[in-house]
Amino acid sequence: MNEERKKILEMLQQGKITVEEAEKLLAALLSPEESKSEAQKSTCKYLRVVVEPGPQSEDRDRVNIRVPMKLIRAGLKWAAFVPKHAHSSINKALHEKGIEMDFAQITSEDIEELVSQLDDLTVEVEGKEKVRICCE
């Protein structure tokens, strides 16, 4: 165990820092290669989307979709095929939805980072229909 890591754990033991702070500090100690490999150790294999009728819904329609994360990664690589002249249309459509983003600036690394962060994603919406999006 290196000195910095030991010091952080001692600070945690003495109650000088919280568990969350210690976690952040330990993550900061990792080299970019180490943190990248940590991110790749994703346990999330599938993205699940479930839509069920809510208690007040008259519809009995249900949707249950399970998409492998590897398929999402492979599919996102096709984004590179979007022609340059379409970028302005995409940016305009995003702007209309209130999203200020330049599509041309999105790199494959950004996409990879975004997908790796989906591990912690859980969206639950309860209205007329119950919608659940999570990783499993």
Added chain:
Amino acid sequence: MIPMFMRLKVSRNPNGHGLLLPVFLVWILLFALMVVLLPFVLIAALVTWRSGQGKWLLLTYPLLVSVLFHLSGLYVEIEHSEQNILIAFL
């Protein structure tokens, strides 16, 4: 791994049995077609290399294979009041 079978169910009865389609036969045909088309793709890539599109043409092959190989595990189930649809790659 590339999916070998696809379970397909389109029925009004939610408990009805679906079809188990041997999609590996489709992959065999598709890969044969890809091999046949490869020389044409290479020529097209060389012709359009200067415009920058040639690189993308060459990339279609590995990207398509990558998508096909990761289809395994894809599961789509839609239950509608009139019809139920299930598509699953095994």
